[in-house]
Structure formats: structure tokens, C-alpha cells
Amino acid sequence: xxxxxxVNGKPAKANAETDTPLLWVxxxxxxxxxxxxxxxxxxxxxxxxxxNGEAVRSCQTPLSAVSGKKVATVExxxxxxxxxxxxxxxxxxVPQCGYCQSGQLMSAAALLAKNNNPSDxxxxxxxxxNICRCGTYPRIRAAIKDAAATMRKA
Amino acid sequence: MTDIQTSRRxxxxxxxxxxxxxxxxxxxxxxxxxxMAAGTVSTPNAWVHIADDNTISILVAHSEMGQxxxxxxxxxxxxxxxxxxxxIKVVDAPPGAAYVNALLGxxxxxxxxxxxxxxEKLRVAGAQVRxxxxxxxxxxxxxxxxxVKADKGMLMGPNGKKATYGAMAAAASKLPVPEKxxxxxxxxxxxxxxxxxxxxxxxxxxxxxxxxxxxKLPGMVYATIVQCPVIGGKVKSFESAQAKSMPGVQAVVxxxxxxxVVADSWxxxxxxxxxxxxxxxxxxxxxxxxxxxxxxxxxxxxxxxVIPIIASKGDVANAIKGAAKVLEAEYVSPMQSHSPLEPxxxxxxxxxxxxxxxxxxxxxxxxxxxxxxxxxxxxxxITLKTTFLGGGFGRRLELDFIVQAAxxxxxxxxxxxLLWTREEDMMHDYYRPMGVNHMKAGLDASGMPVGVHFKVTxxxxxxxxxxxxxxxxxxxxxxxxxxxxxxPNTQHDLVIHDTGFRVGYxxxxxxxxxxxxxxxxxxxxxxxxxxxxxxxRMKMLEGKPRYANVLKLAAEKAGWGKPVAAGRARxxxxxxxxxxxxxxxxxxxxxxxxxxxxxxxTVAADVxxxxxxxxxEAQLQSSIVFGMGAVLKHQITMxxxxxxxxxxxxxxxxxxxxxxxxxxVLVKSTEKPGGIGEPGTAVAAxxxxxxxxxxxxxxxxxxxxxxxxIRQA
Numbered sequence: 001x002x003x004x005x006x007v008n009g010k011p012a013k014a015n016a017e018t019d020t021p022l023l024w025v026x027x028x029x030x031x032x033x034x035x036x037x038x039x040x041x042x043x044x045x046x047x048x049x050x051x052n053g054e055a056v057r058s059c060q061t062p063l064s065a066v067s068g069k070k071v072a073t074v075e076x077x078x079x080x081x082x083x084x085x086x087x088x089x090x091x092x093x094v095p096q097c098g099y100c101q102s103g104q105l106m107s108a109a110a111l112l113a114k115n116n117n118p119s120d121x122x123x124x125x126x127x128x129x130n131i132c133r134c135g136t137y138p139r140i141r142a143a144i145k146d147a148a149a150t151m152r153k154a
Numbered sequence: 155m156t157d158i159q160t161s162r163r164x165x166x167x168x169x170x171x172x173x174x175x176x177x178x179x180x181x182x183x184x185x186x187x188x189x190m191a192a193g194t195v196s197t198p199n200a201w202v203h204i205a206d207d208n209t210i211s212i213l214v215a216h217s218e219m220g221q222x223x224x225x226x227x228x229x230x231x232x233x234x235x236x237x238x239x240x241x242i243k244v245v246d247a248p249p250g251a252a253y254v255n256a257l258l259g260x261x262x263x264x265x266x267x268x269x270x271x272x273x274e275k276l277r278v279a280g281a282q283v284r285x286x287x288x289x290x291x292x293x294x295x296x297x298x299x300x301x302v303k304a305d306k307g308m309l310m311g312p313n314g315k316k317a318t319y320g321a322m323a324a325a326a327s328k329l330p331v332p333e334k335x336x337x338x339x340x341x342x343x344x345x346x347x348x349x350x351x352x353x354x355x356x357x358x359x360x361x362x363x364x365x366x367x368x369x370k371l372p373g374m375v376y377a378t379i380v381q382c383p384v385i386g387g388k389v390k391s392f393e394s395a396q397a398k399s400m401p402g403v404q405a406v407v408x409x410x411x412x413x414x415v416v417a418d419s420w421x422x423x424x425x426x427x428x429x430x431x432x433x434x435x436x437x438x439x440x441x442x443x444x445x446x447x448x449x450x451x452x453x454x455x456x457x458x459x460v461i462p463i464i465a466s467k468g469d470v471a472n473a474i475k476g477a478a479k480v481l482e483a484e485y486v487s488p489m490q491s492h493s494p495l496e497p498x499x500x501x502x503x504x505x506x507x508x509x510x511x512x513x514x515x516x517x518x519x520x521x522x523x524x525x526x527x528x529x530x531x532x533x534x535x536i537t538l539k540t541t542f543l544g545g546g547f548g549r550r551l552e553l554d555f556i557v558q559a560a561x562x563x564x565x566x567x568x569x570x571x572l573l574w575t576r577e578e579d580m581m582h583d584y585y586r587p588m589g590v591n592h593m594k595a596g597l598d599a600s601g602m603p604v605g606v607h608f609k610v611t612x613x614x615x616x617x618x619x620x621x622x623x624x625x626x627x628x629x630x631x632x633x634x635x636x637x638x639x640x641x642p643n644t645q646h647d648l649v650i651h652d653t654g655f656r657v658g659y660x661x662x663x664x665x666x667x668x669x670x671x672x673x674x675x676x677x678x679x680x681x682x683x684x685x686x687x688x689x690x691r692m693k694m695l696e697g698k699p700r701y702a703n704v705l706k707l708a709a710e711k712a713g714w715g716k717p718v719a720a721g722r723a724r725x726x727x728x729x730x731x732x733x734x735x736x737x738x739x740x741x742x743x744x745x746x747x748x749x750x751x752x753x754x755x756t757v758a759a760d761v762x763x764x765x766x767x768x769x770x771e772a773q774l775q776s777s778i779v780f781g782m783g784a785v786l787k788h789q790i791t792m793x794x795x796x797x798x799x800x801x802x803x804x805x806x807x808x809x810x811x812x813x814x815x816x817x818x819v820l821v822k823s824t825e826k827p828g829g830i831g832e833p834g835t836a837v838a839a840x841x842x843x844x845x846x847x848x849x850x851x852x853x854x855x856x857x858x859x860x861x862x863x864i865r866q867a
Contacts, residue, residue: 021421040801094359
């Protein structure tokens with residue numbers, strides 16, 4: 001039985017068992033490897049994507065839960081790196097190893113979609129589910145504020 | 155101190171020669187050429203490939219694991235090649251003799267050595283190619299070499315003569331490589347030393363950067379592995395019928411370290427692996443716990459063979475005997491896991507007597523050699539491609555997961571991507587060994603030390619990893635043991651205690667435990683002397699300008715001596731490591747639950763010449779946050795040989811809400827470059843511990859510095 005949904009605005013169909021986590025459907029069946037596997041237990045946030053605009057951990061989201069819904073991944077932010085968050089990430093040279101950054105960007109994008117002027121506490125709340133083992137947090141914080149300012153001007 | 159550094163650097167070379175362990179891998183024929191496009195590329199030397207369409211590739215022998223080498227290494231070559239970074243492509247170097255890290259004696263990314271090893275070598279490499287291009291153009295145009303200039307990928311001669319580097323590359327490659335080309339005076343640098351945007355950032359913000367986990371080969375299948383919960387345990391027998399009946403499962407394979415399940419997707423492999431029933435022969439490690447490890451270390455500290463780290467100065471025993479006050483303390487650093495965010499993985503395709511390996515490794519030649527040994531192949535028949543590493547921190551110096559991938563591929567005859575679960579990763583690490591440091595000092599009537607005795611007891615990673623003979627000095631246990639302070643009588647000893655458990659090199663290696671002990675103890679001495687910890691340190695730094703300078707800069711920037719917000723206190727610490735000098739001031743308070751909140755860390759660093767100052771800052775931020783986790787939160791514990799921490803809930807790295815403000819002061823310096831990936835991790839521990847002691851009056855000598863540890867201190 002296949003499940004139909006949208007990924008980054010385009011129709012998608014998956015044939016995996018419906019209890020398969022969305023993460024593995026994206027990576028192994030649809031070939032979209034920007035979304036990463038870190039812990040398999042919703043502890044690290046590396047697999048963060050949006051489902052109907054909400055940031056979710058795709059390692060804990062079964063395929064059945066996204067039937068008919070809109071999924072957005074890092075590939076959908078902008079392939080050309082022109083989303084305000086990507087621009088800010090590049091300006092601040094945020095990534096080090098880079099492995100967590102897809103998840104960081106998606107958590108930040110969900111935050112800014114609702115709040116384009118986040119306080120430090122707002123950033124702490126939205127971003128503390130995303131582990132960066134390289135410790136890029138100071139730059140993530142600065143880049144989010146920078147992107148928020150850009151979005152407020154837009 | 156210099157003696158120790160020298161021995162650390164030359165160590166692996168010597169060890170490899172002595173044991174033969176690395177020689178096979180080191181003397182491989184270069185496999186240069188696999189990174190080149192067919193037919194159109196010229197290779198003046200091992201570091202620069204130039205295509206006739208003027209595409210210039212710079213090869214990087216180090217693995218990019220976040221520390222910025224895919225930018226800093228090309229900067230060094232480009233500086234002398236006279237090209238802009240926008241004109242070059244970065245290519246990962248294959249295993250090869252030309253790419254051996256001279257500071258470590260093998261093609262290894264570790265020990266904060268990349269810039270130090272490449273500083274001169276890569277500038278010379280760029281200059282060689284520039285001179286060869288100039289010579290080729292001069293010959294072609296029949297003019298004097300002095301009349302030809304090379305800049306931004308173009309060669310320019312008299313009378314408007316012009317050619318691209320690409321047009322002259324083939325001719326240049328036929329010329330002898332000049333051994334000692336002229337290189338620039340650093341004051342003429344146009345690229346090196348300038349803040350430079352990382353070349354790998356754009357690929358890391360749109361999901362296109364390829365990590366090991368993202369590798370895909372035609373016909374590839376997916377595997378996961380179940381290893382014995384007691385590291386080193388072996389499969390006795392296993393039942394796989396249920397696993398094999400699961401959807402998509404293609405094979406269940408026993409490999410050296412456990413049982414692997416192969417399926418048409420990773421999730422299916424993982425689900426099937428849960429259905430395996432495995433009987434284990436747990437082996438000797440099953441009797442170990444972290445409590446028994448600590449007892450073993452303490453016993454060894456009393457009765458084990460004492461190995462001098464450096465010649466004693468004066469007579470410590472006598473000096474302490476005659477001192478006005480005697481202080482003694484024991485410091486304990488627990489085991490730590492690397493836990494990079496990308497779990498261990500590798501992709502292998504073994505076909506007959508050839509193998510293709512693709513993935514994240516810090517040790518290219520080791521990977522080639524280990525797989526060759528395990529599968530009975532010749533190293534030169536193994537092709538290895540390095541992807542981006544989703545963190546390394548020392549874990550990817552190890553080769554276990556690479557051999558496993560190759561074994562599985564050989565068994566199923568297909569390309570296989572092996573990926574561990576996080577639980578497998580955390581429970582099967584090569585952990586930072588436990589360290590027990592004993593410090594003893596005698597203070598004179600003015601409170602200053604007349605004698606200091608340092609002793610570290612820990613396990614030798616180098617014995618396991620590189621066959622260091624027993625009861626000989628492991629320089630990777632002695633780092634930062636000798637502090638910079640002027641003390642008339644000193645003795646530095648080391649005792650190696652083999653716990654029987656598997657240990658590895660962890661970010662900053664022994665700097666962590668040794669700096670924690672040394673710099674906590676200096677604060678304890680200052681307290682006993684009734685003196686300010688900063689002023690006390692300064693008194694002992696006469697004739698040590700680089701130490702004194704960073705200490706002063708950090709203190710000034712942090713407002714040392716000025717009032718601090720209510721409920722907060724500051725702590726200071728100082729260290730030299732990897733040829734870099736660093737001081738940190740941590741400002742802390744206690745949360746309501748009694749845990750430590752680090753508000754701000756001020757760091758002053760003199761790292762000598764910098765290649766990319768922005769990367770130096772990024773590495774300082776990174777190493778401090780990384781160190782903070784180990785200081786405040788996490789440790790690896792064991793019971794019946796089983797690691798108890800299994801995921802990021804029980805071994806929880808620092809999160810955004812805990813990350814402090816980090817203020818950085820960089821010293822402008824023309825000293826030789828120092829390493830910067832690691833020292834900050836080591837200095838964070840004593841800076842924070844000293845701040846907590848200043849705040850609470852309680853000295854925690856056993857990490858991690860949790861709310862409970864403070865209550866019990």
C-alpha cells in the first residue's frame with residue numbers, strides 16, 4: 001500500500017511499510033539525503049523536517065502520519081541557498097562538520113515562520129532540541145537573529 | 155616541555171618503525187590520478203592538478219570534520235600558487251606516501267596538526283607549481299624567467315604575452331620539481347591570515363554536502379550490525395530465522411565483531427536486527443566496572459612502575475619536607491565518548507581481489523591497511539575515498555566499522571553501506587580513558603610553591619593503537635603535564651595502568667586530565683596562600699611572556715578583579731598545548747537545581763601565525779562548548795563490562811540553552827603556528843571548576859561537576 005504526500009511542494013509516493021519513519025522514507029526511498037540520522041530517538045534533532053509547517057523529528061514520524069500532508073526538508077529551503085536563514089548561515093560561517101545543520105536550519109525556519117523577532121529565550125526554546133556536537137551554538141544564535149532582521153525588512 | 159612535544163610528534167614514526175605496525179601502510183605507492191579528470195589534467199606535484207581548461211584543483215590530505223581544513227589547507231597552497239580561492243576546486247587526497255602527516259608519521263587527521271604540518275609544506279608545494287608554470291611559459295615564449303609573472307591563474311610575459319595556467323600545465327608537469335622555491339615573507343601574504351569564508355559552507359546549508367551516511371552506489375544494499383554489549387565479546391551462536399523472514403532482508407552475516415543484517419533499506423535491516431537472538435562469549439571485559447577501574451588506577455598509582463615524563467628539577471621530596479605548608483590532592487577524570495553526531499558508517503564494495511571504500515575516516519592509510527589485512531587483499535588494490543565527516547573528535551581514527559563494512563560486502567558480493575545505530579555507536583566507542591592525577595606541593599612562608607610533584611595514572615591509548623611497548627613513556631598521556639610556572643623543584647611522573655577496556659584518543663587527549671589537575675591545583679595553592687588566583691599565577695610566569703600575555707589578556711577582557719553580578723563567580727586557567735598558549739576565564743552561577751550555569755567564557759589565545767582567523771575563533775567556540783559538556787554533564791560508566799550510557803539522553807551534550815557567551819581575544823603573532831582544534835577543550839575544565847570553587851567554596855576534584863558532585867564536595 002503506498003502513501004501519498006507532498007515533499008517540498010511536489011507530489012510524492014512511498015511504498016515502505018507505513019510504520020517506517022519518514023526519515024528513512026526520505027533518505028532511502030526518495031533519495032533525499034539532506035535530512036540526517038543522529039539518534040533515532042528524537043533526542044538530537046538532526047532529522048528535523050516540517051510537516052504542515054510544524055517542525056517534527058522525522059525519525060519518530062511514521063510514514064502513515066504524513067499521508068496527504070505537506071512535508072518540507074532542507075532541500076526545499078532553497079537549492080540556491082537564498083533563503084534568509086541560509087544567507088545568514090553562510091554569512092556567519094555557522095557550520096563546522098555540518099552534519100546537524102539541516103536540522104538546525106529546519107528548526108530555525110519553523111521558529112521564524114511564526115516569530116520574526118525571536119528573543120534569546122525564544123531561540124533557546126526552539127533550538128534546544130537540536131544538538132550540535134561541534135558547538136556552533138553562538139553562531140547559530142547570531143545567524144537566526146540576522147535572518148530574522150532580514151525577514152522583518154522584507 | 156619542548157622535549158615532550160618533540161617526542162609526541164616523532165612518536166608515531168618511531169613507533170611504526172619499531173613495531174612495523176604502520177610501515178606497510180606508510181610505504182604504499184601513491185594512487186594519484188584517481189581524482190583527476192581523464193586526459194586533460196596535468197599534475198605538477200601531489201598537491202595541484204591543473205586541467206587544460208584552467209580548472210585548478212588543490213588536493214587536501216586531511217579529512218574535513220568541521221575544523222575547516224578544506225579551506226585552510228587550500229589557502230596555504232593558493233597563497234603561493236597565486237590564485238584566488240574562488241578559482242580552485244578542493245579534492246580529497248587519496249591514500250598515498252605524499253600525503254603523510256609529517257608530525258604523526260601517517261596520513262592521519264588528528265592532534266591539531268593540520269596547519270602545523272602544512273604551514274611550510276603546502277606553501278612550498280604551491281610555490282613549486284608556480285615556478286614550474288613560470289619556467290614552462292618562459293621556455294615557450296623564449297624569454298627570461300624573470301620576465302614572466304604568475305597571478306590569478308594567468309601567466310604574463312613581455313609584449314603582452316599571456317597564457318592560462320592550464321595552457322602551460324602539461325609542459326610544466328614535465329619539468330623537474332624545484333626543491334627550494336622562493337616563498338613569500340608572511341608580511342606579503344594576500345590570503346593566509348585573512349578572515350576567509352569557508353569553501354564548504356554552502357554545501358552544508360542546502361543538504362548537498364555528502365557525508366558517509368549519504369553515499370550511494372549502484373546496486374547498493376544497506377546493513378546494520380549488532381555487537382556484543384560487552385566490548386570485545388564474540389558471537390558464540392545466533393538464531394536468525396526470524397530476522398531473515400522480515401521484509402526486504404537479503405542476508406544475515408556473521409563478521410568479526412558481531413552479526414550484521416543486510417536489507418534493501420536501512421530501516422528494514424534495523425527492524426530485522428532486533429529479531430536476532432545472539433549468544434555471546436562476553437570475554438574478560440565482563441568483570442570490569444568504572445568503580446573497579448578507579449580502584450585499579452589508584453592501586454597502580456601507589457605500586458605501579460613510575461615513568462618520568464621529564465627530568466626532575468631539584469629535589470622535590472626534600473623541598474616539600476621543608477615547606478611551611480603541604481598540599482595534596484587527587485583529581486579524577488572519567489571516561490568520555492566521542493559521540494560525533496553522524497553514527498559510525500562506511501560503504502564498501504569488495505569485488506574479487508579489489509575493494510572500493512567510501513566514507514568518513516581520519517586515517518586513510520589505516521583504513522586501507524586494516525581492510526587489506528582483514529580480507530587478505532593488497533593495500534594498493536583498495537581504493538579509498540573520503541567523504542565529509544559528521545564529526546570526528548578522534549573516533550574516526552579507529553577502523554573497526556570500515557573493516558566490518560568490507561567483511562559484509564565480501565560476504566554478500568554487493569556494495570554495502572553499513573550504518574550503526576546510535577546505541578551501537580555509544581556503547582562501542584574507543585573511550586577516553588579514565589585519568590587519576592595525584593598532585594603534591596610544598597609552599598613556603600609566603601605561600602609560593604617550593605616544590606610540585608605531578609603524577610598521572612591512566613591507560614595508554616598508544617599501546618593499543620600503535621603497539622607502544624609496555625612500561626615506556628606514552629607522550630599522549632603526558633601532554634600539558636608540565637605547566638608553564640616557575641617552580642624551583644619539580645617532578646613529573648606517569649604510571650600506565652591497563653584496565654583491559656578499549657580506549658581511544660579523544661579531543662585534546664591527555665591535555666584534558668592533566669590541565670584539569672594542574673590548573674585546579676594552582677587555584678588550591680593560591681587559596682592556601684590566601685592570594686588571588688590570577689596574581690598568584692602571574693608571580694610564577696617571569697620569563698614566560700606568551701603564557702603571561704594570554705593570562706593578562708583574558709583577565710582584562712573578562713574584567714577579572716572587578717565586581718561580578720550577584721550569585722556569580724569567575725575562575726581562571728592557563729595552558730600551553732599543541733604549541734598554542736591559552737587562558738580562559740569562566741563566569742558561572744548555580745541553577746535552582748544546583749547544577750552549574752556557565753554564563754560566559756572569555757578566552758585569550760596566542761596560536762602563532764593564523765591561516766584563517768575566523769576558523770581559529772570557530773574552533774575556540776567549538777572546543778569550549780565540547781569541553782563544557784564533559785566538565786558539567788556527561789561521563790561513560792560501566793557495569794559488568796557494559797557501557798551504561800546508550801544515547802543522547804544519558805550522555806547529553808551541551809544544548810543551545812546552556813551554551814555560554816564566548817568572548818575571544820586573539821594575539822597577533824608571528825610565532826610558528828599552533829594547533830587550535832583541541833586545546834580549548836582542555837582549558838575549559840579547570841576554568842569552570844575554579845569558578846565553581848570560587849562561588850561555592852567547594853572544590854570538586856572528580857568530574858563531571860554535577861549538582862550532586864557539588865553537594866557532596
